Amino acid sequence: MSRELLTADDVKGAWAIVPTPAKQGASDWRATNTVDVDETARMVDGLIKAGVDGILSMGTLGEAATMTYDEKLVFMQTLVDTAAGRVPVFVGTTCINTRDTVALTRKAVDIGATGTMLGIPMWCAPSVDVAVQFYKDVSEAVPDINVAIYANPEAFKFDFPRNFWAQVAEIPQVVTAKYIGVATLLPDLAAIKGRIKLLPIDFDYYGAARMDDSINAFWTSGAVCHPLVSTTLRDLVxxxxxxxxxxxxxxxxxxxGPTAATLFPNGSFKEFSTYNIALEKARMTAGGWMDAGPCRPPYHLCPEPYLEGARKSGRMWAELGKALENEA
Known part of the structure; x- marks a missing residue:
């Protein structure tokens, strides 16, 4: 029996993108079973009780590229079991080829995930035809799961042009996309014709919402520094x-806005992308709302000044959250 899938109109509000909490020692290549299951469950339950509208996971900062297959299954199961149907849960299933991606996506269906946050396999820079066919193939192979396109040009060596969006908008399972920037937002919205809900980052949400009424949802990694900041942004817009x-x-x-200033080294998204995992996990742990734990190899190395900038960003976000508590 096929499952009832979401539509683009079902995607609303603040969607928290979460790390994969790691046990101490996870930065050692010898480490096994590194997922901190207890912190994962506490994080997800806390976010849902705080009012977030959905969970996105296992992208770049979620360390999908550095977890073992078994760790991915444990993490997925913990997310789904903890959410218990209260909010949609999308898990990352991107692998380095289509067949492994299909196999892992089928596992995500078996576990009960609502959707997959799906990026393009990272090896060769894809042509538009290759990128579109990848999403068509996975959607054909696994029809019982929603797809959120993970549109990160630095991670996937692909600029996600307008003709890409026009073609993937024809795939019924593709209902949303983790979207970066607003420079091409209006042309991309025209290309998708309302069939995909584009999710800008929290820092761009206000501006994007002013640009087009269809923008009524966003993704937020800052939610795990203090979720009240994210839900306040949602409610005020x-x-x-x-x-x-x-x-x-x-x-x-x-x-x-000022909480983002020190997160991006030298103000550069490209430089940030080189150290994305370490910077985001340092920011999250410094926020004090959760413990993201160490980074898994090989992405556990990062210049200390960059890390301190990320920690400052997390502390500033958390301070804003505490101020909002006091104002309530």
């Missing part, structure tokens, strides 16, 4: 859209 008065949402972005 929703209130502004309802009332037509954007002043409070704009003022809130004036408080949120």
């Amino acid at each position: 929703a209130q502004a859209r309802e009332s037509g008065d954007w002043s409070q949402a704009k003022a809130f972005m004036g408080r949120l």
Whole structure:
């Protein structure tokens, strides 16, 4: 029996993208069974109780590229069991080829994941035809799972052009996309014709929402530094859209925006992408709301000044969250 799938209209609000918490010692290549199951369950339950609308996992900062197959299954199962149907859970199933991706995606269906956050296999830079066919093949092979396209040009050596979006919008299972930047947002929205819900990052959400009314959801890795910041952003934008008065949402972005300043080394997304995992996990742990644990090899090395910038970003986010608690 086929499962009922989400539509683009079902994707709303704040979607937390989470790390894969690691046990101490996970940075050693000899380590096995590195998933901190208890912290994973605490993180997911806490996010849902705080009001997030969905969970995205096992992308870059989720260390899908550095977990073993067995670790991935343990993590997926913990996510799904803890969420217990309260919110949609998307798990990353990108592998280095289509056949392994299909096999892991089928496992995700068996475990009960709502969807897969699916990037393009990372080896050769793909042509548009290759990228589109990959999504078609996985969707044909695994029809009972939703697909969130993981559109990260640095990770996947692909710029996700407009003709790519126009073609993947024809795949019924593709309902959303983790989206970066707003420079090409309006042309990409025109290409997908409402069939895919594009999710900008939290820092871009206010601006994107002002650009187009279809933007009513976003992804947020900062949620695990303090989820109240993410849900407040969601609620203020929703209130502004309802009332037509954007002043409070704009003022809130004036408080949120500065927390990003030290996260990106030298203000560079490209440099950030080189050390993405280490920077995000340092930021998250410094926020104090959860313990992301160490990074798995080989991406556990990062310049200390970069790490300290990420920690400062996490502390600033957490301070904003505590201020919001006091204002409530």
